[in-house]
Amino acid sequence: MYPDEMTTPEQVMDFIKKEAAVLLYFYSDSCAPCLSLRPKVVELICDSFPEIKITFVNGENAPMIPAKFTAFSFPTLLVFFEGKEYIRESKYVAIPQLAASISRPYKLLFEI
Helix, strand or coil, X not given: CCCCCXXXXXXXXHHHHXXXXXXXXXXXXXXXXXXXXXXXXXXXXHHHCCXXXXXXXXXXXXXXXXXXXXXXXXXXXXEEECCEEEEEEECCCCHHHHHHHHHXXXXXXXXX
16 A cells, blocks of 8 residues: 655655655654554545555654654654645644645646
8 A cells, every 4th residue: 555664765755756746754653643643644645635645754763864854853744746845744733734735736736
């Protein structure tokens, strides 16, 4: 369903270049909000935005990736469309707000 977790900045950059829409999910195993938010984000993307590809980055195991994307708090979600960052949500992420933020650029890219 989704690729394995990314472990190098090069993997992430290649993934962003290859896919039309990407959601990067930065998390830590010791972050309770990260663990509780993850299934909600996956459900949102699968149900409402199926063209977006998700990849996960454990910031503790691969600290160079969050450093490259200046994502120093967890959870941090970055959404890219055609290789450009459009959305950055961090810490307290509200699913309805995330859906509303994604909706317009998603529709412009995939539904017109």
